[in-house]
Amino acid sequence: MILVFGSINIDLVARVTSIPLPGETVLSPGYETLFGGKGANQAIAAARVSLPNRVAIAACVGDDVFGRSARDNLICNGVVADFVANSTEPTGCAFITVDERGENAITVASGANASLTEARVLGFEVSDSTVAVLQMEVPFQASLRVAQRVRATGGRVIWNLAPAPPQFPARDLSNLIDATDIFIVNELEAIAAARILGCETADFQIAGAYLAESGCICIVTAGARGAFAFHPDRRCETVEVKPIQPVDTTGAGDTFVGILANGINEALPFRTALERACRGASLACLAHGAQAGMPTREQLTRAS
Numbered sequence: 001m002i003l004v005f006g007s008i009n010i011d012l013v014a015r016v017t018s019i020p021l022p023g024e025t026v027l028s029p030g031y032e033t034l035f036g037g038k039g040a041n042q043a044i045a046a047a048r049v050s051l052p053n054r055v056a057i058a059a060c061v062g063d064d065v066f067g068r069s070a071r072d073n074l075i076c077n078g079v080v081a082d083f084v085a086n087s088t089e090p091t092g093c094a095f096i097t098v099d100e101r102g103e104n105a106i107t108v109a110s111g112a113n114a115s116l117t118e119a120r121v122l123g124f125e126v127s128d129s130t131v132a133v134l135q136m137e138v139p140f141q142a143s144l145r146v147a148q149r150v151r152a153t154g155g156r157v158i159w160n161l162a163p164a165p166p167q168f169p170a171r172d173l174s175n176l177i178d179a180t181d182i183f184i185v186n187e188l189e190a191i192a193a194a195r196i197l198g199c200e201t202a203d204f205q206i207a208g209a210y211l212a213e214s215g216c217i218c219i220v221t222a223g224a225r226g227a228f229a230f231h232p233d234r235r236c237e238t239v240e241v242k243p244i245q246p247v248d249t250t251g252a253g254d255t256f257v258g259i260l261a262n263g264i265n266e267a268l269p270f271r272t273a274l275e276r277a278c279r280g281a282s283l284a285c286l287a288h289g290a291q292a293g294m295p296t297r298e299q300l301t302r303a304s
Contacts, residue, residue: 001130002046002265004057005121005146006039007113007137008084009092010066011290016097019105034289035073036094038135038162041251041290045258047078049280049297054265056080058120060112066091067112083120087112102246102285108163113138118145128154131265133257135160140172147179156264160184160257161193170196177214184257190220209234221256227278237271239278244285251290256281259300279303
């Protein structure tokens with residue numbers, strides 16, 4: 001079973017010619033209301049390629065229209081939502097601008113996500129077959145305790161350091177990595193994390209290898225260049241991706257995480273799981289919105 005401990009948001013998306021610079025205002029002809037949140041995105045990405053009832057999410061939403069529709073959306077996408085609670089805070093929202101090249105800039109208002117505690121998973125039966133998936137849009141200490149509980153039972157932990165906190169104590173990052181089997185970062189996040197732990201480098205490959213020395217597999221996602229998996233034994237696996245013309249890159253990283261989690265949960269060879277995750281992330285860039293382009297199991301197989 002895959003347990004996602006994370007955020008649920010409603011995305012308000014505006015399409016613009018160019019993403020505004022600080023102090024700049026740009027006009028958009030309109031906006032869309034879409035489902036998002038890194039936790040929900042990763043859960044749905046995993047559920048679409050998983051067998052039925054293999055993915056659950058623990059999260060908080062507001063007792064409002066956004067929260068009710070977000071819960072319904074999870075269930076419609078095959079995610080077990082029994083561990084989603086109502087909060088007195090409103091459902092989280094993300095404000096997203098997407099430019100003509102498909103690049104994006106995102107501001108997240110946490111709302112109910114800040115209310116999430118590890119108590120939400122007390123009724124979840126953790127075992128050595130559990131794969132926990134975590135990110136950085138909900139309280140860190142609660143996420144850490146969930147990761148430690150899963151590791152203590154022999155389960156596996158995938159932690160996506162996104163969005164990377166602007167200031168993250170070295171002790172907290174060390175504790176995170178100690179509780180993690182697979183640590184997923186993008187290029188900038190890898191460099192920032194390595195620097196926090198004492199490795200001054202501007203090279204994401206050096207950073208990724210350094211982070212893996214702590215005992216976890218460190219995967220650095222590198223957009224069009226694919227993904228680099230650094231192992232504690234100093235091996236590096238590289239997966240290239242086929243060139244595409246992206247429509248919207250929102251949610252590509254979450255698709256990668258969710259599909260990788262499914263591959264680990266189904267005990268696929270690591271290389272196969274990594275290749276599937278890269279392929280799925282590319283497919284997710286071909287539609288607007290974080291979840292719209294996330295492939296099904298059949299679509300992922302056909303694209304191989």
